[in-house]
Amino acid sequence: MRRALVWMVGLIALAGVASAQTFVWPQKWTVAKPSEVKRGGTLRAAVISDYRTFNPFVTAEAGNVPDTISPYGLVRRDPTTGDWIPYMAESFSISPNKLEITFKIRRGMKWSDGRPITADDWIMTWRIHTDKAVGSNSYDSFFIDGKPITLRKIDDYTLRFTYPRPDATAFAVAEFTPWPAHIFGPVYQKEGAEGIKKMWTLNEKPENIVSAGPWLVESYRPGERLVLKRNPAFGEWNKDEAGNPLPYLDRYEIKIVKDTNAQLAEFLAGNIDLMAPSTVDHISQIRQAIQQGRLDATIKVNASPVASSQFMVFNWNKASDPFKQSLFRSEKFRRAMSHIVNRQAVVEIVYGGLGTPMYSSVYPVLTQWVNPKVPKYEYNPQQAAKLLAELGFTRKDREGYLVDSKGRRLEFNLATNAGNVQREQIAKLIVDEAKKVGVKVNFTAIDFNTLVGQLLSSGPDRPFDAIIIGLSGGDLDWPFGSNVVPCKGNLHMWNKSGQCLDPRETQLEALYSRGRTELDFKKRQEIGYRMQEIEAELLPVIYIAGPNYHPAWNNRLGGEHPDAIISAIWGQRELELTFIKK
Amino acid sequence: MTAYILRRILYLIPTFFGATFLAFLIIQLAPGDYLTQLELDPKVTPETIARLRVQFGLDRPIYEQYLLWMDNLLHLNLGYSFAFQAPVLEVIWPRVVNSMVIVIPSTLLLYLVAIPVGVYGAVRQYSLGDRLLSFLAYIGLSVPSFFLALIAIYVLLQIKFRTGTLIFPVSGMTSSGFEQMPPLRQILDIAWHAVVPVLVATANDIAGLSRLMRGQMLEVLGQDYIRTARAKGLAERVVLYKHAFRNAVIPFVATLGGLLPSLISGAGFVEVVMAWPGITPFFLDAIANQDLYVIAGFLTVSLVLLMVGNLISDLLLAWVDPRIRYE
Numbered sequence: 001m002r003r004a005l006v007w008m009v010g011l012i013a014l015a016g017v018a019s020a021q022t023f024v025w026p027q028k029w030t031v032a033k034p035s036e037v038k039r040g041g042t043l044r045a046a047v048i049s050d051y052r053t054f055n056p057f058v059t060a061e062a063g064n065v066p067d068t069i070s071p072y073g074l075v076r077r078d079p080t081t082g083d084w085i086p087y088m089a090e091s092f093s094i095s096p097n098k099l100e101i102t103f104k105i106r107r108g109m110k111w112s113d114g115r116p117i118t119a120d121d122w123i124m125t126w127r128i129h130t131d132k133a134v135g136s137n138s139y140d141s142f143f144i145d146g147k148p149i150t151l152r153k154i155d156d157y158t159l160r161f162t163y164p165r166p167d168a169t170a171f172a173v174a175e176f177t178p179w180p181a182h183i184f185g186p187v188y189q190k191e192g193a194e195g196i197k198k199m200w201t202l203n204e205k206p207e208n209i210v211s212a213g214p215w216l217v218e219s220y221r222p223g224e225r226l227v228l229k230r231n232p233a234f235g236e237w238n239k240d241e242a243g244n245p246l247p248y249l250d251r252y253e254i255k256i257v258k259d260t261n262a263q264l265a266e267f268l269a270g271n272i273d274l275m276a277p278s279t280v281d282h283i284s285q286i287r288q289a290i291q292q293g294r295l296d297a298t299i300k301v302n303a304s305p306v307a308s309s310q311f312m313v314f315n316w317n318k319a320s321d322p323f324k325q326s327l328f329r330s331e332k333f334r335r336a337m338s339h340i341v342n343r344q345a346v347v348e349i350v351y352g353g354l355g356t357p358m359y360s361s362v363y364p365v366l367t368q369w370v371n372p373k374v375p376k377y378e379y380n381p382q383q384a385a386k387l388l389a390e391l392g393f394t395r396k397d398r399e400g401y402l403v404d405s406k407g408r409r410l411e412f413n414l415a416t417n418a419g420n421v422q423r424e425q426i427a428k429l430i431v432d433e434a435k436k437v438g439v440k441v442n443f444t445a446i447d448f449n450t451l452v453g454q455l456l457s458s459g460p461d462r463p464f465d466a467i468i469i470g471l472s473g474g475d476l477d478w479p480f481g482s483n484v485v486p487c488k489g490n491l492h493m494w495n496k497s498g499q500c501l502d503p504r505e506t507q508l509e510a511l512y513s514r515g516r517t518e519l520d521f522k523k524r525q526e527i528g529y530r531m532q533e534i535e536a537e538l539l540p541v542i543y544i545a546g547p548n549y550h551p552a553w554n555n556r557l558g559g560e561h562p563d564a565i566i567s568a569i570w571g572q573r574e575l576e577l578t579f580i581k582k
Numbered sequence: 583m584t585a586y587i588l589r590r591i592l593y594l595i596p597t598f599f600g601a602t603f604l605a606f607l608i609i610q611l612a613p614g615d616y617l618t619q620l621e622l623d624p625k626v627t628p629e630t631i632a633r634l635r636v637q638f639g640l641d642r643p644i645y646e647q648y649l650l651w652m653d654n655l656l657h658l659n660l661g662y663s664f665a666f667q668a669p670v671l672e673v674i675w676p677r678v679v680n681s682m683v684i685v686i687p688s689t690l691l692l693y694l695v696a697i698p699v700g701v702y703g704a705v706r707q708y709s710l711g712d713r714l715l716s717f718l719a720y721i722g723l724s725v726p727s728f729f730l731a732l733i734a735i736y737v738l739l740q741i742k743f744r745t746g747t748l749i750f751p752v753s754g755m756t757s758s759g760f761e762q763m764p765p766l767r768q769i770l771d772i773a774w775h776a777v778v779p780v781l782v783a784t785a786n787d788i789a790g791l792s793r794l795m796r797g798q799m800l801e802v803l804g805q806d807y808i809r810t811a812r813a814k815g816l817a818e819r820v821v822l823y824k825h826a827f828r829n830a831v832i833p834f835v836a837t838l839g840g841l842l843p844s845l846i847s848g849a850g851f852v853e854v855v856m857a858w859p860g861i862t863p864f865f866l867d868a869i870a871n872q873d874l875y876v877i878a879g880f881l882t883v884s885l886v887l888l889m890v891g892n893l894i895s896d897l898l899l900a901w902v903d904p905r906i907r908y909e
Binding site: 042044049050052053055058060132133135137139140141146197201202203218219221222223224225227253255256257258259261262265266268269271289294447448449450452453456469471481482483484490491 | 612613614615618619620621622624625626627628629630633634637665666667668672673676677680732735738739742743748752753754755756758760761854855856857859860863864867872
């Protein structure tokens with residue numbers, strides 16, 4: 001009996017070596033049981049903007065083709081915990097000084113053209129991304145404070161990443177997708193960056209696009225539709241817990257529909273399976289269609305806040321107007337302005353009740369990072385008036401606006417980008433509330449590029465008073481922006497004098513660096529909490545509110561995430577675990 | 583005549599340079615450039631943006647950029663799209679072809695419907711039919727095409743909800759599984775998708791053109807020679823079509839040249855609303871992104887077609903109108 005067992009174990013081990021080392025997709029990532037899963041069928045989705053290239057080294061927009069056909073790297077995140085887990089790597093180890101991570105690459109993985117995936121592919125991909133002449137969008141991710149992160153091949157299945165200093169986002173770097181060295185390598189050696197840029201344009205024959213991920217390009221019609229088909233090589237090492245190869249679907253069709261109304265129409269007509277409506281009107285139309293039995297679909301309203309921010313920022317560098325400059329640099333003034341922002345009204349009026357108020361730079365959806373005890377200067381006009389009185393604005397002029405003892409009126413200009421209806425509405429709410437306490441706000445909507453130009457201008461005298469704008473793209477490892485927090489940062493929008501003006505800016509900058517090099521999550525979280533407290537005190541930026549995420553899908557689909565992990569961060573499902581029920 | 587044509591072609595050269603430079607200048611006068619959008623991305627460093635700006639040549643003075651572009655243009659190269667990292671012609675040509683699927687049938691439909699409707703309205707002025715057609719024309723003129731497209735989508739959806747079938751698609755140019763269809767099915771599929779956009783795109787223009795035709799025809803019918811023709815006892819058919827119509831249609835011949843650029847300039851917002859992969863949504867994107875050479879390249883092609891089209895209309899005009907002679 002025991003001997004048989006030993007034999008069995010031996011055989012299984014041998015089988016493991018002979019075939020691919022598989023990655024088993026955990027059951028807890030989906031609500032579907034392996035027994036109810038069906039194979040085959042086509043998933044139909046829609047995107048707003050057209051695809052621009054198949055080339056992974058020049059692609060820039062979100063949701064591009066290379067990221068869609070092959071979204072993974074050595075590691076990936078477990079959506080149930082947020083932890084990094086080995087994926088194309090079979091395991092990893094961190095050196096004691098935390099400057100090196102060594103990855104053991106899974107054996108037996110193949111490119112869709114049958115060639116093995118090895119360390120060379122990562123090395124070549126990294127070389128091309130970090131070639132300045134290529135202009136890759138991933139270029140910056142391979143540097144920390146301007147110092148390069150390097151990769152070294154130990155053997156065909158071992159890679160070592162070396163970091164210039166310990167870094168909280170180390171694994172995010174290792175997440176980059178490898179591309180085939182046997183295809184890009186020879187061109188790169190012969191023609192360099194120019195050769196790379198000419199490869200895999202939209203005119204490339206689909207059969208020449210090689211992938212390591214779940215999908216292959218089947219066909220692409222510009223402006224119309226991208227059709228992807230299952231990559232069988234992927235299923236050799238990606239299995240569900242019952243051992244079935246993934247993905248279950250035969251095809252994944254993505255329609256390009258530039259107008260959100262047309263997208264909604266397609267969803268209501270049952271022609272597309274996935275939708276994330278963003279307006280109250282669209283949500284209610286979907287709900288109505290479901291209730292009246294015209295559409296068999298599911299919608300999760302308010303699944304989570306989205307990972308973006310909307311805020312008002314005051315310009316601290318106005319040498320030409322010392323009165324305004326000292327006002328904008330005054331923490332009392334900014335606090336008063338926070339008190340006049342009626343976040344609840346913004347959520348109700350601008351987002352139709354489907355939004356979330358914001359009080360710190362950490363997006364509310366990053367729940368692990370949000371400090372629940374962060375001070376909030378909520379809507380409170382009396383408090384605002386009191387603070388302004390403390391600044392010397394006690395009298396009102398004939399028009400009802402506050403003036404100080406020298407008769408200077410409390411007035412500033414507020415701008416946002418024209419065409420962004422939600423921001424314009426927010427601005428109008430602020431104008432109204434400000435008027436109630438006696439502050440004159442002159443609102444104008446201007447061209448986006450002009451606005452960005454003003455916001456990012458630097459020096460002692462910048463050409464704006466206050467701007468409403470937003471940022472997006474949160475990081476789960478360290479949610480503070482590398483060019484937002486440091487005083488010399490390009491997006492240190494309130495103060496672009498090039499130096500810290502407030503001791504708390506210096507403090508934030510120091511905490512930012514400390515947090516980024518802290519690898520212990522708990523300790524890093526504490527630093528993050530502290531930073532949010534300082535931010536809330538300093539109020540360099542007045543956060544307002546953001547919309548929520550409302551995923552919807554046609555009920556012919558199965559395999560969505562359990563409710564607990566459906567969010568703007570993790571989405572509604574893993575496509576690999578999605579199947580067609582009927 | 584040959585001398586006239588040659589002279590016209592010579593005039594085109596300075597016009598071409600002047601117009602392209604003006605277009606280039608106006609595009610460049612807009613604040614910011616293709617990379618401005620990237621500047622608000624917290625993950626991209628300013629050094630990277632500066633490097634890309636040098637790479638795209640956006641750091642050079644405008645006249646230098648224009649001269650470089652002109653040099654390319656003279657080698658029949660419209661330039662390079664920043665967004666697609668591909669030659670402009672390569673990315674715009676498929677869109678232009680898609681647009682033509684709507685523009686050509688809708689132009690034919692326009693003339694086939696608008697001219698008879700206009701003539702009918704003029705001949706039967708103030709009849710019930712004329713009043714009805716005028717009423718419809720005013721509605722057609724007042725409803726913008728994008729709104730008409732939205733109404734069409736709404737109606738199609740309501741029919742689908744009531745009957746369970748989509749009589750025409752709500753958007754797009756082809757159905758799922760298009761690539762697997764045999765060629766004949768593919769043509770039928772595109773035609774099926776094109777019906778609603780063609781109708782919507784034509785609706786406005788029919789209204790306008792038929793009113794114009796009606797006005798022209800009425801004016802001609804009031805002329806002395808028509809009275810003379812009738813007095814001579816000519817058949818009404820001959821009076822209308824041989825004498826009146828031929829003269830009434832002259833101003834339309836003058837506009838035929840304008841059709842040439844409109845062939846490539848797309849069907850307008852109908853394409854955006856109904857997700858038709860034509861040139862309009864593409865061009866709007868290029869403008870929003872400030873994809874410089876796509877905008878400039880496309881404008882140049884339109885400009886050349888407009889110039890050629892004008893020449894053709896002048897020649898056509900000379901051909902149909904015996905009063906005009908070019909020496």
